[in-house]
Amino acid sequence: MKCTARVTIICIEGQHKIRKFDAKQHNHAQEASKPDVLKACIQMKELAQISNYQPAQIISNVIAITAHEIRPCLPRKDALRQQIQRAKRVCDVEVETKTLDDFKLPDASSITLSGMHFSKDINDGTERILLFTTSENLKWLQKAKFWIMDGTFKTVPTLFRQLYSIHAPAGENVNSRIVPLVYALVSVKSEELYQRLFQELNEWAEENELELKPDFVLTDFEKLQSMQ
Template sequence: MHSAVASDLWRERTTDANGPCLPTDGVKRRGEHDHPPDIAKCEVMKAIASMRKCPRDEPHTPVYQIYNAEAAKLISSGVDFVTNIPRFHSVKHGLYYQRHLFMPNLPSQREDIVLEGVYTKTMDGKDFLAFDSQPQNRIIGYATVDNLRLLCESTDVQRDGTFKTVPKLFHQLYTLRNWQQQGDSACDVCSAPQQTQGNIQRLVPEDQFEM
Protein backbone atom coordinates (compact mmCIF):
# COMPACT_ATOMS: atom_id res chain seq x y z
CA MET A 1 0.00 0.00 0.00
CA HIS A 2 1.28 3.49 -0.84
CA SER A 3 -0.71 5.78 1.43
CA ALA A 4 0.10 6.32 5.10
CA VAL A 5 -3.43 5.33 6.08
CA ALA A 6 -3.20 2.13 4.15
CA SER A 7 0.14 1.30 5.74
CA ASP A 8 -1.43 1.69 9.16
CA LEU A 9 -4.28 -0.68 8.31
CA TRP A 10 -2.44 -3.35 6.40
CA ARG A 11 0.79 -5.21 6.86
CA GLU A 12 2.98 -5.47 3.81
CA ARG A 13 3.70 -8.91 2.46
CA THR A 14 7.05 -9.75 0.92
CA THR A 15 6.97 -10.19 -2.83
CA ASP A 16 7.78 -13.90 -2.62
CA ALA A 17 5.06 -14.67 -0.05
CA ASN A 18 1.85 -16.38 -1.07
CA GLY A 19 -1.48 -15.48 0.45
CA PRO A 20 -3.76 -12.50 1.02
CA CYS A 21 -2.95 -9.25 2.79
CA LEU A 22 -3.98 -9.19 6.43
CA PRO A 23 -5.01 -6.26 8.64
CA THR A 24 -2.44 -5.09 11.15
CA ASP A 25 -4.33 -6.83 13.95
CA GLY A 26 -3.83 -10.15 12.17
CA VAL A 27 -7.56 -10.93 11.96
CA LYS A 28 -8.81 -12.02 8.56
CA ARG A 29 -12.15 -10.43 7.73
CA ARG A 30 -14.63 -12.01 5.38
CA GLY A 31 -17.27 -10.24 3.34
CA GLU A 32 -20.86 -10.49 4.50
CA HIS A 33 -23.27 -12.77 2.65
CA ASP A 34 -25.72 -10.74 0.66
CA HIS A 35 -27.75 -13.56 -0.91
CA PRO A 36 -30.72 -15.44 0.60
CA PRO A 37 -30.27 -19.09 1.68
CA ASP A 38 -31.33 -21.91 -0.64
CA ILE A 39 -34.40 -23.15 1.24
CA ALA A 40 -34.86 -26.21 -0.97
CA LYS A 41 -31.31 -27.47 -0.45
CA CYS A 42 -31.55 -26.85 3.29
CA GLU A 43 -34.77 -28.86 3.54
CA VAL A 44 -33.30 -31.68 1.47
CA MET A 45 -30.29 -31.82 3.81
CA LYS A 46 -32.67 -32.04 6.77
CA ALA A 47 -34.57 -34.85 5.05
CA ILE A 48 -31.35 -36.80 4.41
CA ALA A 49 -30.37 -36.40 8.07
CA SER A 50 -33.80 -37.69 9.07
CA MET A 51 -33.41 -40.66 6.68
CA ARG A 52 -30.14 -41.60 8.36
CA LYS A 53 -31.68 -41.34 11.82
CA CYS A 54 -34.73 -43.51 11.07
CA PRO A 55 -32.81 -46.80 10.57
CA ARG A 56 -31.46 -46.39 14.10
CA ASP A 57 -34.88 -45.64 15.61
CA GLU A 58 -36.79 -48.09 13.39
CA PRO A 59 -34.28 -50.83 12.47
CA HIS A 60 -36.96 -53.19 11.16
CA THR A 61 -38.55 -50.72 8.75
CA PRO A 62 -37.36 -51.39 5.17
CA VAL A 63 -34.86 -48.78 4.00
CA TYR A 64 -36.77 -48.02 0.81
CA GLN A 65 -39.88 -47.25 2.88
CA ILE A 66 -37.89 -44.76 4.96
CA TYR A 67 -36.62 -43.11 1.77
CA ASN A 68 -40.08 -42.98 0.18
CA ALA A 69 -41.64 -41.44 3.30
CA GLU A 70 -39.08 -38.62 3.49
CA ALA A 71 -39.13 -38.07 -0.27
CA ALA A 72 -42.93 -37.81 -0.24
CA LYS A 73 -42.73 -34.96 2.28
CA LEU A 74 -40.37 -33.05 0.00
CA ILE A 75 -42.43 -33.73 -3.12
CA SER A 76 -45.51 -32.27 -1.47
CA SER A 77 -43.56 -29.08 -0.69
CA GLY A 78 -43.12 -27.96 -4.29
CA VAL A 79 -41.15 -28.25 -7.52
CA ASP A 80 -37.97 -26.69 -6.10
CA PHE A 81 -37.74 -29.47 -3.54
CA VAL A 82 -38.34 -32.22 -6.10
CA THR A 83 -35.38 -31.18 -8.25
CA ASN A 84 -33.05 -31.44 -5.25
CA ILE A 85 -34.17 -34.85 -3.95
CA PRO A 86 -31.33 -37.40 -4.25
CA ARG A 87 -32.10 -40.72 -5.91
CA PHE A 88 -32.45 -43.80 -3.73
CA HIS A 89 -29.30 -45.48 -5.06
CA SER A 90 -27.21 -42.46 -4.04
CA VAL A 91 -28.26 -42.62 -0.36
CA LYS A 92 -29.11 -46.29 0.23
CA HIS A 93 -25.58 -47.33 1.24
CA GLY A 94 -25.52 -44.75 4.02
CA LEU A 95 -28.97 -45.83 5.20
CA TYR A 96 -28.03 -49.52 5.23
CA TYR A 97 -24.83 -48.69 7.11
CA GLN A 98 -26.78 -46.88 9.83
CA ARG A 99 -29.19 -49.80 10.15
CA HIS A 100 -26.42 -52.41 10.33
CA LEU A 101 -24.89 -50.58 13.29
CA PHE A 102 -27.92 -51.58 15.37
CA MET A 103 -28.70 -55.01 13.93
CA PRO A 104 -26.85 -58.32 14.35
CA ASN A 105 -24.77 -59.72 11.50
CA LEU A 106 -26.44 -62.28 9.25
CA PRO A 107 -25.68 -65.89 10.29
CA SER A 108 -23.28 -67.90 8.13
CA GLN A 109 -24.95 -71.26 8.81
CA ARG A 110 -28.43 -72.46 9.75
CA GLU A 111 -27.29 -73.55 13.22
CA ASP A 112 -26.46 -69.93 14.05
CA ILE A 113 -29.98 -68.64 13.40
CA VAL A 114 -31.63 -67.39 16.60
CA LEU A 115 -35.31 -66.49 16.30
CA GLU A 116 -36.66 -64.49 19.22
CA GLY A 117 -38.39 -61.22 19.97
CA VAL A 118 -39.41 -59.20 16.92
CA TYR A 119 -38.22 -62.00 14.62
CA THR A 120 -41.10 -64.21 15.78
CA LYS A 121 -43.95 -61.71 15.38
CA THR A 122 -45.81 -59.84 12.66
CA MET A 123 -45.60 -56.06 12.29
CA ASP A 124 -48.77 -55.70 14.39
CA GLY A 125 -47.36 -57.85 17.22
CA LYS A 126 -49.07 -61.20 16.53
CA ASP A 127 -47.18 -64.47 17.05
CA PHE A 128 -45.84 -65.59 13.68
CA LEU A 129 -43.28 -68.34 14.29
CA ALA A 130 -45.27 -71.57 13.98
CA PHE A 131 -42.40 -74.04 14.46
CA ASP A 132 -38.64 -74.43 14.27
CA SER A 133 -37.28 -77.96 13.80
CA GLN A 134 -33.68 -77.08 14.75
CA PRO A 135 -30.89 -78.03 14.82
CA GLN A 136 -30.07 -80.28 11.82
CA ASN A 137 -31.93 -80.39 8.50
CA ARG A 138 -33.67 -77.31 9.83
CA ILE A 139 -37.14 -76.24 8.72
CA ILE A 140 -38.74 -73.00 9.88
CA GLY A 141 -42.47 -72.39 9.57
CA TYR A 142 -44.28 -69.07 9.81
CA ALA A 143 -48.02 -68.60 10.25
CA THR A 144 -50.37 -66.70 12.53
CA VAL A 145 -52.79 -68.54 14.81
CA ASP A 146 -55.71 -67.41 12.63
CA ASN A 147 -54.01 -68.71 9.49
CA LEU A 148 -53.32 -72.08 11.10
CA ARG A 149 -56.95 -72.32 12.20
CA LEU A 150 -58.18 -71.60 8.67
CA LEU A 151 -55.79 -74.18 7.24
CA CYS A 152 -57.04 -76.82 9.68
CA GLU A 153 -60.67 -76.04 8.83
CA SER A 154 -60.04 -76.14 5.09
CA THR A 155 -60.88 -79.16 2.92
CA ASP A 156 -58.62 -78.01 0.06
CA VAL A 157 -55.07 -76.81 0.56
CA GLN A 158 -52.81 -75.65 -2.24
CA ARG A 159 -49.05 -76.10 -2.01
CA ASP A 160 -46.33 -74.28 -3.87
CA GLY A 161 -42.55 -74.00 -3.70
CA THR A 162 -40.15 -71.35 -4.94
CA PHE A 163 -36.38 -71.02 -5.00
CA LYS A 164 -35.75 -67.42 -6.12
CA THR A 165 -36.89 -65.59 -2.96
CA VAL A 166 -35.60 -68.05 -0.37
CA PRO A 167 -32.79 -66.96 2.03
CA LYS A 168 -29.33 -68.16 0.96
CA LEU A 169 -29.01 -70.64 3.83
CA PHE A 170 -32.12 -72.50 2.68
CA HIS A 171 -33.01 -74.27 -0.53
CA GLN A 172 -36.75 -73.78 -0.89
CA LEU A 173 -39.60 -71.58 0.28
CA TYR A 174 -42.71 -73.74 0.59
CA THR A 175 -46.19 -72.27 0.90
CA LEU A 176 -49.48 -73.81 2.04
CA ARG A 177 -52.56 -71.85 1.08
CA ASN A 178 -56.29 -72.41 1.37
CA TRP A 179 -59.11 -70.78 -0.56
CA GLN A 180 -62.51 -70.25 0.97
CA GLN A 181 -65.81 -69.49 -0.71
CA GLN A 182 -65.67 -65.92 0.57
CA GLY A 183 -62.33 -65.46 -1.17
CA ASP A 184 -60.27 -65.33 2.04
CA SER A 185 -56.94 -67.11 2.12
CA ALA A 186 -54.37 -68.21 4.68
CA CYS A 187 -50.79 -69.28 4.13
CA ASP A 188 -48.10 -71.13 6.01
CA VAL A 189 -44.63 -70.29 4.69
CA CYS A 190 -41.76 -72.63 5.48
CA SER A 191 -38.08 -72.74 4.56
CA ALA A 192 -36.54 -76.14 3.87
CA PRO A 193 -32.79 -76.82 3.52
CA GLN A 194 -33.27 -79.30 0.67
CA GLN A 195 -35.98 -80.12 -1.83
CA THR A 196 -36.74 -83.69 -0.81
CA GLN A 197 -39.95 -85.62 -0.37
CA GLY A 198 -38.99 -86.29 3.25
CA ASN A 199 -38.75 -82.60 4.04
CA ILE A 200 -42.09 -81.84 2.41
CA GLN A 201 -43.72 -84.74 4.28
CA ARG A 202 -42.55 -83.11 7.51
CA LEU A 203 -44.76 -80.16 6.57
CA VAL A 204 -47.79 -82.04 5.22
CA PRO A 205 -49.33 -85.19 6.78
CA GLU A 206 -48.60 -88.35 4.80
CA ASP A 207 -52.27 -89.07 4.09
CA GLN A 208 -52.53 -85.68 2.31
CA PHE A 209 -49.15 -85.82 0.57
CA GLU A 210 -48.85 -86.38 -3.18
CA MET A 211 -45.80 -85.89 -5.39
Protein backbone atom coordinates (compact mmCIF):
# COMPACT_ATOMS: atom_id res chain seq x y z
CA MET A 1 0.00 0.00 0.00
CA LYS A 2 1.41 3.38 -1.02
CA CYS A 3 1.42 6.09 1.64
CA THR A 4 0.11 9.39 0.21
CA ALA A 5 0.85 11.43 3.31
CA ARG A 6 2.98 14.57 3.01
CA VAL A 7 5.07 16.28 5.65
CA THR A 8 6.44 19.84 5.57
CA ILE A 9 9.51 20.63 7.66
CA ILE A 10 11.23 23.86 8.65
CA CYS A 11 14.84 24.40 9.78
CA ILE A 12 15.14 26.27 13.09
CA GLU A 13 18.61 26.92 14.50
CA GLY A 14 20.06 24.06 12.50
CA GLN A 15 17.37 21.55 13.52
CA HIS A 16 14.59 20.26 11.27
CA LYS A 17 11.14 20.38 12.82
CA ILE A 18 7.75 19.26 11.50
CA ARG A 19 5.67 22.22 10.36
CA LYS A 20 2.73 20.42 8.78
CA PHE A 21 1.73 16.75 8.64
CA ASP A 22 -1.23 15.28 6.77
CA ALA A 23 -2.13 12.54 9.27
CA LYS A 24 -5.38 11.59 7.48
CA GLN A 25 -3.45 10.15 4.54
CA HIS A 26 -0.83 8.43 6.68
CA ASN A 27 -1.21 4.64 6.54
CA HIS A 28 2.03 3.19 7.96
CA ALA A 29 4.35 3.60 10.92
CA GLN A 30 7.90 4.93 10.61
CA GLU A 31 10.62 2.46 11.55
CA ALA A 32 11.95 4.57 14.43
CA SER A 33 8.50 4.93 15.96
CA LYS A 34 7.58 1.22 15.91
CA PRO A 35 8.39 0.50 19.60
CA ASP A 36 6.25 3.42 20.77
CA VAL A 37 3.44 2.53 18.37
CA LEU A 38 3.54 -1.07 19.63
CA LYS A 39 3.48 0.17 23.22
CA ALA A 40 0.36 2.29 22.57
CA CYS A 41 -1.41 -0.61 20.84
CA ILE A 42 -0.61 -2.95 23.74
CA GLN A 43 -1.92 -0.39 26.22
CA MET A 44 -5.20 -0.22 24.30
CA LYS A 45 -5.55 -4.01 24.26
CA GLU A 46 -4.80 -4.29 27.98
CA LEU A 47 -7.29 -1.55 28.82
CA ALA A 48 -9.87 -3.36 26.70
CA GLN A 49 -9.37 -6.51 28.76
CA ILE A 50 -9.56 -4.93 32.23
CA SER A 51 -12.25 -2.29 31.74
CA ASN A 52 -15.74 -1.81 30.38
CA TYR A 53 -14.75 1.23 28.33
CA GLN A 54 -15.95 1.50 24.74
CA PRO A 55 -13.29 1.36 21.98
CA ALA A 56 -13.58 5.10 21.26
CA GLN A 57 -12.89 5.93 24.91
CA ILE A 58 -9.95 3.52 25.09
CA ILE A 59 -8.40 5.04 21.96
CA SER A 60 -8.91 8.55 23.33
CA ASN A 61 -7.39 7.68 26.73
CA VAL A 62 -4.26 6.09 25.27
CA ILE A 63 -3.72 8.76 22.61
CA ALA A 64 -3.88 11.39 25.37
CA ILE A 65 -0.78 9.88 27.03
CA THR A 66 1.06 9.14 23.78
CA ALA A 67 3.78 11.53 22.61
CA HIS A 68 2.62 14.02 19.98
CA GLU A 69 5.22 12.90 17.45
CA ILE A 70 4.04 9.28 17.74
CA ARG A 71 0.31 9.93 17.30
CA PRO A 72 0.46 10.35 13.50
CA CYS A 73 2.25 6.99 13.26
CA LEU A 74 -0.53 5.04 14.99
CA PRO A 75 -2.81 2.82 12.89
CA ARG A 76 -6.07 4.35 11.70
CA LYS A 77 -8.86 4.49 14.27
CA ASP A 78 -10.94 1.84 12.51
CA ALA A 79 -7.93 -0.53 12.69
CA LEU A 80 -7.43 0.31 16.37
CA ARG A 81 -11.11 -0.39 17.06
CA GLN A 82 -10.78 -3.81 15.45
CA GLN A 83 -7.73 -4.63 17.60
CA ILE A 84 -9.59 -3.56 20.74
CA GLN A 85 -12.67 -5.59 19.85
CA ARG A 86 -10.53 -8.69 19.22
CA ALA A 87 -8.83 -8.21 22.59
CA LYS A 88 -12.23 -8.00 24.29
CA ARG A 89 -13.42 -11.18 22.56
CA VAL A 90 -10.29 -13.09 23.59
CA CYS A 91 -10.78 -11.90 27.16
CA ASP A 92 -14.43 -12.99 27.13
CA VAL A 93 -13.66 -16.57 26.10
CA GLU A 94 -10.81 -17.07 28.56
CA VAL A 95 -11.62 -18.98 31.71
CA GLU A 96 -11.65 -16.44 34.50
CA THR A 97 -9.62 -17.22 37.61
CA LYS A 98 -11.95 -17.59 40.57
CA THR A 99 -9.59 -17.08 43.52
CA LEU A 100 -6.47 -15.07 44.34
CA ASP A 101 -4.61 -18.31 45.06
CA ASP A 102 -5.16 -19.44 41.48
CA PHE A 103 -4.23 -16.12 39.92
CA LYS A 104 -0.91 -15.96 38.06
CA LEU A 105 0.38 -12.78 36.47
CA PRO A 106 1.05 -13.45 32.76
CA ASP A 107 4.62 -12.88 31.58
CA ALA A 108 3.31 -10.44 28.97
CA SER A 109 2.03 -8.25 31.80
CA SER A 110 5.26 -8.29 33.81
CA ILE A 111 7.98 -7.60 31.22
CA THR A 112 8.63 -4.35 29.38
CA LEU A 113 9.11 -4.15 25.60
CA SER A 114 12.86 -4.01 26.26
CA GLY A 115 12.72 -7.26 28.28
CA MET A 116 12.96 -5.79 31.81
CA HIS A 117 10.83 -7.12 34.65
CA PHE A 118 8.67 -4.39 36.10
CA SER A 119 6.35 -6.18 38.51
CA LYS A 120 6.26 -7.69 41.97
CA ASP A 121 3.68 -10.22 43.09
CA ILE A 122 3.28 -9.77 46.86
CA ASN A 123 1.38 -12.08 49.21
CA ASP A 124 0.25 -10.69 52.55
CA GLY A 125 -1.62 -13.44 54.34
CA THR A 126 -4.73 -14.05 52.26
CA GLU A 127 -4.35 -10.76 50.39
CA ARG A 128 -2.36 -9.84 47.27
CA ILE A 129 -0.58 -6.82 45.85
CA LEU A 130 0.62 -6.57 42.27
CA LEU A 131 3.18 -3.77 42.13
CA PHE A 132 4.31 -2.29 38.81
CA THR A 133 7.18 0.12 38.22
CA THR A 134 10.68 0.27 36.71
CA SER A 135 14.12 1.28 37.97
CA GLU A 136 13.92 4.37 35.75
CA ASN A 137 10.57 5.34 37.28
CA LEU A 138 12.03 4.87 40.76
CA LYS A 139 14.81 7.30 39.87
CA TRP A 140 12.22 9.95 39.03
CA LEU A 141 10.41 9.20 42.31
CA GLN A 142 13.64 9.75 44.20
CA LYS A 143 14.17 13.12 42.51
CA ALA A 144 10.59 14.30 43.04
CA LYS A 145 9.92 16.69 45.91
CA PHE A 146 6.26 15.68 45.93
CA TRP A 147 4.08 12.74 44.94
CA ILE A 148 0.41 12.64 43.98
CA MET A 149 -1.39 9.42 44.90
CA ASP A 150 -4.77 8.27 43.72
CA GLY A 151 -6.95 5.18 43.56
CA THR A 152 -9.74 3.93 41.35
CA PHE A 153 -12.27 1.13 41.68
CA LYS A 154 -13.50 1.29 38.06
CA THR A 155 -10.77 -0.31 35.93
CA VAL A 156 -9.88 -3.19 38.23
CA PRO A 157 -9.80 -6.96 37.50
CA THR A 158 -12.49 -8.92 39.30
CA LEU A 159 -10.23 -10.42 41.98
CA PHE A 160 -8.83 -7.06 43.03
CA ARG A 161 -10.41 -4.21 44.91
CA GLN A 162 -8.46 -1.14 43.82
CA LEU A 163 -5.92 0.19 41.34
CA TYR A 164 -3.55 2.49 43.23
CA SER A 165 -1.20 4.88 41.42
CA ILE A 166 1.63 7.24 42.31
CA HIS A 167 2.32 10.25 40.09
CA ALA A 168 5.31 12.58 40.17
CA PRO A 169 7.25 14.97 37.91
CA ALA A 170 9.46 13.29 35.30
CA GLY A 171 11.64 14.90 32.67
CA GLU A 172 14.07 17.77 32.77
CA ASN A 173 13.31 21.50 32.79
CA VAL A 174 10.63 22.48 30.23
CA ASN A 175 10.04 18.80 29.40
CA SER A 176 9.01 17.96 32.96
CA ARG A 177 5.52 16.48 33.25
CA ILE A 178 3.57 14.85 36.07
CA VAL A 179 3.10 11.23 35.01
CA PRO A 180 2.12 7.92 36.67
CA LEU A 181 5.28 6.14 37.82
CA VAL A 182 3.87 3.35 39.99
CA TYR A 183 0.75 1.21 39.70
CA ALA A 184 -0.47 -1.27 42.28
CA LEU A 185 -3.44 -3.64 42.28
CA VAL A 186 -4.59 -4.41 45.82
CA SER A 187 -7.11 -7.05 46.80
CA VAL A 188 -8.52 -5.07 49.73
CA LYS A 189 -8.55 -1.43 50.78
CA SER A 190 -6.85 -1.34 54.17
CA GLU A 191 -4.18 0.65 55.95
CA GLU A 192 -2.17 -2.50 56.65
CA LEU A 193 -2.01 -3.45 52.99
CA TYR A 194 -1.05 0.12 52.01
CA GLN A 195 1.80 -0.03 54.53
CA ARG A 196 2.99 -3.30 53.01
CA LEU A 197 2.78 -1.74 49.55
CA PHE A 198 5.08 1.15 50.51
CA GLN A 199 7.42 -1.18 52.38
CA GLU A 200 7.86 -3.23 49.21
CA LEU A 201 8.26 -0.08 47.12
CA ASN A 202 11.00 1.22 49.41
CA GLU A 203 12.77 -2.16 49.33
CA TRP A 204 12.60 -2.17 45.54
CA ALA A 205 14.19 1.29 45.55
CA GLU A 206 16.93 0.14 47.94
CA GLU A 207 17.72 -2.75 45.61
CA ASN A 208 18.48 -0.08 43.01
CA GLU A 209 20.48 2.01 45.53
CA LEU A 210 17.74 4.64 45.68
CA GLU A 211 16.01 6.33 48.60
CA LEU A 212 12.39 7.49 48.40
CA LYS A 213 11.73 10.51 50.62
CA PRO A 214 9.44 13.10 49.04
CA ASP A 215 8.90 16.33 50.98
CA PHE A 216 5.15 15.76 50.92
CA VAL A 217 2.44 13.58 49.39
CA LEU A 218 -0.88 14.78 48.00
CA THR A 219 -3.98 12.62 47.78
CA ASP A 220 -7.66 13.38 47.28
CA PHE A 221 -9.18 10.22 48.69
CA GLU A 222 -7.31 9.55 51.91
CA LYS A 223 -5.73 11.66 54.62
CA LEU A 224 -2.31 13.12 53.88
CA GLN A 225 0.20 10.31 54.24
CA SER A 226 3.71 10.74 55.61
CA MET A 227 6.45 8.81 53.89
CA GLN A 228 9.00 9.16 56.68
